[in-house]
Amino acid sequence: MAVTLSEVRRRVAQVHQGADLEQQLCFYDAWASEYEEDVSVLEYGAPQYAAACLAAAFGANTQEALVLDVACGTGLVAQELQAVGFRHFHGLDGSPGMLEHARHKGLYQDLKQCLLGQEALPSPEGCYDAVVIVGALSEGQVPANVVPELLRVTKPGPDRNASEMAFAGIFCQTLLFTSILWPLSITGLELAINDIAVDRKVSTMPGRALPLRCSVRNHSQEEELFWLREDGTVDLKDGNRMTSSSLCVFPVSVEDNGISFTCRLARDASVQVSVTLDVLFPPILTGEDPPSAEEDGDVTLDCHAKANPPAQMTWRKDNTTLMLEDSRYEIFQTSELYQLKIRGAQKSDSGIYDCLAEYPGRTEQKSFHLVVGDKTVPFPTEAVIAAAVVVFLTILFAIVARRERILKCFRKPSESPSNTAL
Incomplete structure (x- = not known):
C-alpha cells in the first residue's frame, strides 16, 4: 500500500519532537527502510539543491574533491553529488540503520557512526575539500555546536578565508533546512x-x-x-x-x-x-514426564517454553547433547513448544532428557524421565471370544439334537389302576 502524505508528515514531525538520543536513534533505525519512499512523497529537493550549490563552487574540479557527507542518512546527497561529477565520499551518521542502507548504494569509500554534536568528528584537521550537512542542522537533531567541528575538518579555500567559507556554508544549510521543515507548518492535529x-x-x-x-x-x-x-x-x-x-x-x-x-x-x-x-523475560519451561513406553513404540516429550526474546533450544540425554542426525529423532518447534519425538523406542533410550533454553546471561532446563520396557505380548482377545462362541454354539446344537432324551429324563412315569379287592 502506497504511503500517504499525511502519514509522511506525521513521521517528519516526529523527527523534530525533541525525544532523547536513544529514542531518536531507534526512530531513525526503524525509519531507514521507508525513508526514501517518504521523502519522495514530500518531493524533497534539498539534496539536489546542495549538489548544485557545491558543483557551482568547484567548477570543473569535482572529480578529485573528497566530500564529507555529515548526517548522510541513506545516501541521497551522495547520489545527487555523483550525478554532478563528484566521485569521492565519506559519510557520517548516528543511526546504524541509515548507514546500512547507505552502504548498500556503494557510493561511499568510508562510512562511520558518529553522535554528531556529542563526539568530535573522527577525522583529522583540514582533511576534506568540502563538508556538507543537508536537512539535519536543527534543534533536536544535529545541534549548532557541531559547526566548529565541520570547519575544523574542512581544508581552507584558496581564495576565501575561513570566516567567508563558514558564512557561505551556513547560509546554504539554512536555506536547505527551511525547505525540509516546510511540511511541518501544515501538519494537523x-x-x-x-x-x-x-x-x-x-x-x-x-x-x-x-x-x-x-x-x-x-x-x-x-x-x-x-x-x-x-x-x-x-x-x-x-x-x-x-x-x-x-x-x-x-x-x-x-x-x-x-x-x-x-x-x-x-x-x-x-x-x-x-x-x-x-x-522481556527469561525462559519459562514446563512439562510432564511421558508415560512408560514399550520397545518399538513411539515416544513424545513436550517441553513448553516461553521467553522473550526467544531462547536457543536444545535437547540433552544423560548430560550429553542429543545428536539429532539419527532418523529416529524428530523435532517440532513453535513459539511455545519444543517437542522431541522418538520413533521405534529402544530400551537404551531410557534415561533423563533435559530441555535446555539458552538465554543471554543464563540457561534454564527442564528434565524428563523416560522409561522404555519390554514389549508385552498382547492378550488374544478376539481369538478367545471366537473360541467361546464356538463352544457355546456346539453345546447349544447338542442340546437341540438330544432334546427328546433330555425331556424324558424329566417326565414322571404314568400310574396304572389298582386291582386290589376290598
Whole structure:
C-alpha cells in the first residue's frame, strides 16, 4: 500500500519532537527502510539543491574533491553529488540503520557512526575539500555546536578565508533546512504517547510499572480521548479524558507481551497512536514426564517454553547433547513448544532428557524421565471370544439334537389302576 502524505508528515514531525538520543536513534533505525519512499512523497529537493550549490563552487574540479557527507542518512546527497561529477565520499551518521542502507548504494569509500554534536568528528584537521550537512542542522537533531567541528575538518579555500567559507556554508544549510521543515507548518492535529507521535514498541519487564500518557498536539479546542487495550475500551475517570489522558500498567506481566494500547480521538477514530508492549523475560519451561513406553513404540516429550526474546533450544540425554542426525529423532518447534519425538523406542533410550533454553546471561532446563520396557505380548482377545462362541454354539446344537432324551429324563412315569379287592 502506497504511503500517504499525511502519514509522511506525521513521521517528519516526529523527527523534530525533541525525544532523547536513544529514542531518536531507534526512530531513525526503524525509519531507514521507508525513508526514501517518504521523502519522495514530500518531493524533497534539498539534496539536489546542495549538489548544485557545491558543483557551482568547484567548477570543473569535482572529480578529485573528497566530500564529507555529515548526517548522510541513506545516501541521497551522495547520489545527487555523483550525478554532478563528484566521485569521492565519506559519510557520517548516528543511526546504524541509515548507514546500512547507505552502504548498500556503494557510493561511499568510508562510512562511520558518529553522535554528531556529542563526539568530535573522527577525522583529522583540514582533511576534506568540502563538508556538507543537508536537512539535519536543527534543534533536536544535529545541534549548532557541531559547526566548529565541520570547519575544523574542512581544508581552507584558496581564495576565501575561513570566516567567508563558514558564512557561505551556513547560509546554504539554512536555506536547505527551511525547505525540509516546510511540511511541518501544515501538519494537523495528532496524538502522542509519552511525547512520541508514532506507533512503536515499548520494552519493559515483568513486575514493573509502565506509565503511558497520551496528549493532543496542534489542537484549538479541548479534545476527548479514550484508550483501547487491544480491541477493548479501558475505563477512565471523568477527569482523565480531556486533551491529556494517562494509564499505568502495573504490574506488567508475561501475558502482557505483544499487547497493544491505543489512544484515540473520540470524535475522529482515524486520529490515534499505539504502543505495543515488548515484555522481556527469561525462559519459562514446563512439562510432564511421558508415560512408560514399550520397545518399538513411539515416544513424545513436550517441553513448553516461553521467553522473550526467544531462547536457543536444545535437547540433552544423560548430560550429553542429543545428536539429532539419527532418523529416529524428530523435532517440532513453535513459539511455545519444543517437542522431541522418538520413533521405534529402544530400551537404551531410557534415561533423563533435559530441555535446555539458552538465554543471554543464563540457561534454564527442564528434565524428563523416560522409561522404555519390554514389549508385552498382547492378550488374544478376539481369538478367545471366537473360541467361546464356538463352544457355546456346539453345546447349544447338542442340546437341540438330544432334546427328546433330555425331556424324558424329566417326565414322571404314568400310574396304572389298582386291582386290589376290598
